[in-house]
Amino acid sequence: MEEQQDFVKDITKMSDDFDRWYTDVVRKAELADWSGVRGMMVVRPYGWAMWEAIQRAFDDMIKESGHENWAFPLLIPREFLMKEAEHVEGFAPEVAWVTKAGARMEELEDPLAVRPTSETIIGAIIKRYIQSHRDLPKLTNQWNSVVRWEMRSRLFLRSREFWWQEGHTFHASAQEGMDEANLILGYYRSIAEEWLAVPVLVGRKSPSETFPGAVYTLALEGLMRDGLALQMGTSHYFGQNFARAYDISFSNKDNERELCYSTSWGISTRMVGAIVMAHGDDSGLIVPPKVAPVQVVVVPIFRDADSRTKVEKFINSWAPELKAAGIRFRVDWRDERPGDKYAHWELKGVPLRLNVGGRDADAGQVEMVDRLSREKRSLPVAGLAQALEGELEKFQSRLFERAQAFQRANTFELGTLDEVIAHFRERGGFVWVQWCGDEAEEARVKTDAGGVTIRTIDESAKVSGQCFVCGRPAKMRVALAKAY
RNA sequence: CGGGCGGUAGCUUAGCUCGGAAAAGCGCCUGGUUUGGGACCAGGAGACCGCGAGUUCAAAUCUCGCCCGCCCGACCA
Numbered sequence: 167m168e169e170q171q172d173f174v175k176d177i178t179k180m181s182d183d184f185d186r187w188y189t190d191v192v193r194k195a196e197l198a199d200w201s202g203v204r205g206m207m208v209v210r211p212y213g214w215a216m217w218e219a220i221q222r223a224f225d226d227m228i229k230e231s232g233h234e235n236w237a238f239p240l241l242i243p244r245e246f247l248m249k250e251a252e253h254v255e256g257f258a259p260e261v262a263w264v265t266k267a268g269a270r271m272e273e274l275e276d277p278l279a280v281r282p283t284s285e286t287i288i289g290a291i292i293k294r295y296i297q298s299h300r301d302l303p304k305l306t307n308q309w310n311s312v313v314r315w316e317m318r319s320r321l322f323l324r325s326r327e328f329w330w331q332e333g334h335t336f337h338a339s340a341q342e343g344m345d346e347a348n349l350i351l352g353y354y355r356s357i358a359e360e361w362l363a364v365p366v367l368v369g370r371k372s373p374s375e376t377f378p379g380a381v382y383t384l385a386l387e388g389l390m391r392d393g394l395a396l397q398m399g400t401s402h403y404f405g406q407n408f409a410r411a412y413d414i415s416f417s418n419k420d421n422e423r424e425l426c427y428s429t430s431w432g433i434s435t436r437m438v439g440a441i442v443m444a445h446g447d448d449s450g451l452i453v454p455p456k457v458a459p460v461q462v463v464v465v466p467i468f469r470d471a472d473s474r475t476k477v478e479k480f481i482n483s484w485a486p487e488l489k490a491a492g493i494r495f496r497v498d499w500r501d502e503r504p505g506d507k508y509a510h511w512e513l514k515g516v517p518l519r520l521n522v523g524g525r526d527a528d529a530g531q532v533e534m535v536d537r538l539s540r541e542k543r544s545l546p547v548a549g550l551a552q553a554l555e556g557e558l559e560k561f562q563s564r565l566f567e568r569a570q571a572f573q574r575a576n577t578f579e580l581g582t583l584d585e586v587i588a589h590f591r592e593r594g595g596f597v598w599v600q601w602c603g604d605e606a607e608e609a610r611v612k613t614d615a616g617g618v619t620i621r622t623i624d625e626s627a628k629v630s631g632q633c634f635v636c637g638r639p640a641k642m643r644v645a646l647a648k649a650y
Numbered sequence: 651c652g653g654g655c656g657g658u659a660g661c662u663u664a665g666c667u668c669g670g671a672a673a674a675g676c677g678c679c680u681g682g683u684u685u686g687g688g689a690c691c692a693g694g695a696g697a698c699c700g701c702g703a704g705u706u707c708a709a710a711u712c713u714c715g716c717c718c719g720c721c722c723g724a725c726c727a
Contacts, residue, residue, distance in 0.1 A: 176661090185721090194661095204718065259725065283727085317651060317725060324726070377727095397727070434727055467686050505687040523686055533686080650726095 176513065179448050184392040185320075191442055192321045195451045195514050198438075205319040205326030209435060212514065213322075215459035216438050217329065221309065223361050223456075224331065224433065227353045233305040233333065240310075241278035242287045249286065250411040256378020257282050260314040262326075280313040285379065285404075285430055288334045289412035296426065299338045299418050303346070307333040322439030323396070323650050330434035336414060336426040340405065343427035347403040350431040351384045354399040362437060363454040363566035364388045364444045365573050366398060367596065367645055369622035372608055377430075381405040387621045387645070389573045390443035393594020395621050395647035398440050401431035444569055451515025452537050454565055455558040462488065462495035462554055463511045464532075467504050467523035480527035484547045491551035493558070512537060517561045518554065520545075538564055577645075583635050586646060587615045596621070596647050600640030602633035611635065611646070620644045 177190035192198055197213030200206075209217065225235075241264060248254050264278045281287065288306065296304055311329045319325050333350060337343040351368055358366045371383040380402040387395045409415065409425040418424045445452040455461050464481060468474040481497060488495050498507050504521070511519055521533040521542075531544045534554075538561065545553050576595030580586050589597055601607070601620070612619055627643035634640075 189720090200719075202718065312727085314727075316727095319719095328727070330727075400727070432727070436727060465686095469685065473685095503685050503687090503689065505685085505689085507688095509688050521686065525686080 177448070177450060180391065180446070181448075187446075187448075188439075188443060189321065191446055191450050191513075192439075197442070197451075198321045200321070205316055207319075207321055207325040207327070209329070209438075212459055213435075213438050216441060216453065216457045217435050219457035219459075220357060220361065220433070220437055221331070224353060224357055225309075227356070228305075228307055228333065228350075231305075231349065232303075233307050233335075236306045236308050237310070238281075238284050238288055238291065238308055240281055242281050242284075244277055244279060246286045246290045247279050249290075250379045250408055252407075253285060253379035253411075257314075260316065262313050262315050281310075282312055282314045283430075283432075284308070284310075284312075284332055285334065285408055286412070289408045289414055289428075292334070292336060293412060293414040296336060296414060296416050299416050302336060302338040302416060302426065303342060304336040305333075305346075306335065307331055320439075320650075322436055322442070328434050328436065330432045333429070333431045335429045336409070337428065338416065338418065338424070338426070340427050343405070343429050344403050347384055347401045347429045347431065350429070351386070351399075351401045354386050354401065354431075354433055357433065357437070358386055358388060358398055358440075359566065361454065361456045362441055362444070363456075363562060363569055364398070364440055365566065365570045367622045367624075369624050369645075371400075372620040372623060372644070373605060374608055375620065377402045379404060379407050381407065385622060387596075387647070387649075388440050388444055389569075389576060389596060389647075390440070390650070391446070391572070392443070393576055393648070395596065395649040396436070396440050396443065397621075397649065398437060399431070399433040402429060404428045404430070445565060446515070449509075450513035452565065453515035453517065455517045455562045458494065458515070458517055460496050460511075460514070460516045461493055461558055462518045462520060463507075463516045464495060464497040464520045464522055465504055465507045465511075466497065466499065467521060469524075473524050476524055476527055477522060480547075481522055484550050487551045488554065491555060493551060493554055508535075518557055536561055538568070581631070581634060583611065583614065586611065586618065586634065590615050590618050590646075590648065594648055596645045598624075598643060598645050599634035600629055600631045601642055601644045602636060602638050603641045604633075604636065607633070607635040615646075617648050618646050619649055621647045621649060 176194050178186040180187040195212065196210045198207050198209045201208045261282050262280045264280060265274055266272060267274055292304060295301065309331045311327050313327050316324050316326050335346050337346060355366060355368050358364045366386040366388045368386055371385050376383045377400065382403050384401045386398040388398045390396050406425040406427055408428050414426045415423050416426060441453060442451060466477045466481060468477045485497065515537060517537050519535045521535065526532050531546050534543050534545050578589065578595060578597045580589060580597050580599055586597055586599065608620055622645045624643045629640050629643055631640050632638065
């Protein structure tokens, strides 16, 4: 531990102040920054590259299942926004409006909303393209940014603008719509667990946390290292609510007019914040190999021009092999001392580092250090690419297992509200309880237990006990947590 | 959006009480010695002191307004 502290100069220790640690890591690892405009962030290349990896993965998944990318307008006429009552009410506090335009800042006759999400404008537009059941399902998605006028900002977790994908689909039956919401939830789970190595609880949201206008909302909840939950994605089933408001209808096989069933779903750049908070440590980031902008960094070690040449030739003898294998690697030839480079790439969370000096060149091997254990091992250069691919896979699963173990160690089962209150006075994590479903009780828990909310409802669970608040027969099993 | 705190070089900060020549460490640049876990020597560059008004002979320093950030609350992908 003592030694490890010596590795770190630039960031607040996680145990001293988690929030400052988070901000330090995001900024020092060059993921993102504030822009000078309140609440508006700039995502830097290293952070954006992680988002791009997520984009690619998810885009492939939805294309495979027949979804298509569209681009819909940034600005939404007020009348479009106003049609679905619950939706309007839910988003009203967060909408930014364009009210003036032109050199003379002339007042617009009809203010335009900057999209906080696009259900309304897509609903208003998509109906043109839907006439018959033969036009369904209509599976749309767009990659964009949205604006929500937040009062409090944190990099990646809550900014006034954030980048995401929003999928909007339209179906001929309720079942199809519900299946779609489930399908996407499964994709999201795969992104979280298989790509980001963050284990998640998946389930339904309580009514108070349901998306405005939705019949129900499904969501992913990850557990961060400070014991707080983070919502990492949502998938909503709307039934016919939006179709009714926007008159999105089709002729069914019996030539009857019918309203569509719709869904929407999104994951955002918040995912990058989840990577930081689910895996990071006092030395900085730890990036899952599958989304790592740099998977393997090579630090050459040499004394003079001759030994540099020797090391360089050695590296060049196997580097093309890594490239051909599709490994994202970088050789750090910067004019720094090796120790600086070690610290630098650890802060950036690169999974594997190869220290390569004259001794290694002579022996035909490299010294490999992984970001999780920091143990040094020698690998022969024969078959290096293949070996590294295996190491990256192992790293990915070790990271996931570590996060799983953390989640397990911080998941509890309690029986009464008093126990819940006592628990959250001491620590965080997920607490499973059985609940009767009374909304007033949910609000009471939030007040009495200091901001604890129902993160997810496990619909598959059999319930037999008593409600943790009122003692009446419970109807569902829910996970409680304090959340971001 | 309310309450509290803050903004001085790329970063972290001192200076502000009590107005009077803008400082330090780290980082950066150049040269040299170095290089297997955050080196050293020498030289150098870099600051509309957040922005705008005001008070004053004189403002980083005092006053007011605004902008941006942090913490706490209410609200939240």
